Amino acid sequence: MSTPHGADSEVGRLTTVMLHRPGNELKRLTPRNNDKLLFDGIPWVNRAQEEHDAFAETLRGRGVEVLYLSELLTETLESELARNHAITSALSGLHLGDTMRRYLATALRDKSPVELTEILIAGIRNDEVRGGHGLVTSLLDPHDFLVDPLPNLLFTRDSSVWIRDRVAVTSLAMPARKRETQLTELIYTEHPRFAGTRRIHGWHNEHVEGGDVLLLAPGVVAVGVGERTTPAGVERLARQVFHADLAHTVLAVPIAQERATMHLDTICTMVDVDKVVMYPNIAHTLEAVTVTVADHGSDENDLVLDVSQHAPFLVAAAKAMQIDTLHQIDTGLDPVTAEREQWDDGNNTLALAPRVAVAYERNDETNERLEEAGIEVVRVAGSELGSGRGGPRCMSCPISRDPLPQD
Numbered sequence: 303m304s305t306p307h308g309a310d311s312e313v314g315r316l317t318t319v320m321l322h323r324p325g326n327e328l329k330r331l332t333p334r335n336n337d338k339l340l341f342d343g344i345p346w347v348n349r350a351q352e353e354h355d356a357f358a359e360t361l362r363g364r365g366v367e368v369l370y371l372s373e374l375l376t377e378t379l380e381s382e383l384a385r386n387h388a389i390t391s392a393l394s395g396l397h398l399g400d401t402m403r404r405y406l407a408t409a410l411r412d413k414s415p416v417e418l419t420e421i422l423i424a425g426i427r428n429d430e431v432r433g434g435h436g437l438v439t440s441l442l443d444p445h446d447f448l449v450d451p452l453p454n455l456l457f458t459r460d461s462s463v464w465i466r467d468r469v470a471v472t473s474l475a476m477p478a479r480k481r482e483t484q485l486t487e488l489i490y491t492e493h494p495r496f497a498g499t500r501r502i503h504g505w506h507n508e509h510v511e512g513g514d515v516l517l518l519a520p521g522v523v524a525v526g527v528g529e530r531t532t533p534a535g536v537e538r539l540a541r542q543v544f545h546a547d548l549a550h551t552v553l554a555v556p557i558a559q560e561r562a563t564m565h566l567d568t569i570c571t572m573v574d575v576d577k578v579v580m581y582p583n584i585a586h587t588l589e590a591v592t593v594t595v596a597d598h599g600s601d602e603n604d605l606v607l608d609v610s611q612h613a614p615f616l617v618a619a620a621k622a623m624q625i626d627t628l629h630q631i632d633t634g635l636d637p638v639t640a641e642r643e644q645w646d647d648g649n650n651t652l653a654l655a656p657r658v659a660v661a662y663e664r665n666d667e668t669n670e671r672l673e674e675a676g677i678e679v680v681r682v683a684g685s686e687l688g689s690g691r692g693g694p695r696c697m698s699c700p701i702s703r704d705p706l707p708q709d
């Protein structure tokens with residue numbers, strides 16, 4: 303029997319989370335490729351691992367079961383079907399050519415689940431391959447990747463998101479991250495722990511990234527629309543959650559298409575049932591479009607959506623959540639500190655329960671604001687982890703949260 307999983311809020315007591323401990327994929331980053339691979343610097347890998355281990359230990363210390371994506375993947379790859387599937391998808395890139403694709407397919411089939419996991423995550427560089435040489439490899443640079451490394455797998459938030467008892471495998475927008483969802487989809491499809499889990503969305507659908515999806519309250523889902531999640535992505539997700547009866551309201555929240563605000567959770571996260579920590583420099587201009595069901599129709603595509611005018615985000619959110627006010631706690635102190643701490647993921651907190659949130663220790667002012675508002679701040683180090691531009695929420699995919707207590 304598989305364990306029931308799922309979450310219907312951002313702040314219900316966190317019981318199980320999926321993390322990815324950064325590994326050799328981070329050692330692939332160089333000053334030549336870090337922009338393309340979506341890192342703002344070259345992390346010191348050992349220190350990043352220490353910081354990540356401390357983060358995981360903090361969660362365990364609070365009673366959270368920590369699952370590692372790489373361990374789930376290795377267990378998944380015990381199945382020959384899953385192994386073949388993983389190899390075929392990893393080698394589907396059109397840059398490989400038939401000669402190298404054939405060579406790698408044969409070579410990878412001989413690898414153990416542990417070795418294959420490592421290769422799927424850390425990638426393969428042209429100069430690391432002994433056979434299969436031909437036209438393509440002689441024209442590629444020795445440092446070019448035949449299979450791209452996945453340094454952003456660290457941010458498990460983005461490649462899948464649980465909405466009630468369903469998991470949405472997302473569809474990542476940036477080329478450097480596309481392969482991540484091949485792995486999450488495989489885990490959720492083939493790993494025995496997730497047997498029987500029903501899925502929505504998928505990597506072949508319109509772009510939706512987990513960092514844009516906030517479960518504001520049971521039945522209310524906010525979705526940022528900007529650099530990553532597209533307008534068509536939020537429409538697809540809305541159709542699916544309404545059709546599966548996972549929510550009654552979706553709030554589509556336009557955010558600036560910039561790196562600093564790549565996901566909704568870079569500017570706003572929940573720390574209590576009625577409190578968000580939010581970037582004040584945009585708080586007053588942030589808007590939302592409220593989407594509900596006008597007619598369920600006979601299937602997902604036939605469902606008719608009711609779409610409101612744009613309204614202030616905090617007002618639209620409170621209305622959908624049926625609360626008087628969604629309170630805002632500001633990032634930083636003054637606009638410049640706020641900008642610095644927003645960049646360093648001051649907004650990107652991970653709630654462990656109502657009024658308990660994990661945050662990067664470096665964001666002194668934001669953490670003080672949170673404490674003044676009655677939030678327990680569980681501080682973790684992120685000097686190296688932060689170079690990928692993600693904080694505690696980005697680095698965690700909640701697999702189970704307790705339902706919120708009824709009052």
Ligand SMILES: NC(=O)NCCC[C@H](N)C(=O)O
Binds near residue numbers: 457
């Ligand atoms: N939810 C998040 O904001 N995730 C952080 C993703 C950072 C990663 N380097 C990226 O650019 O996609």
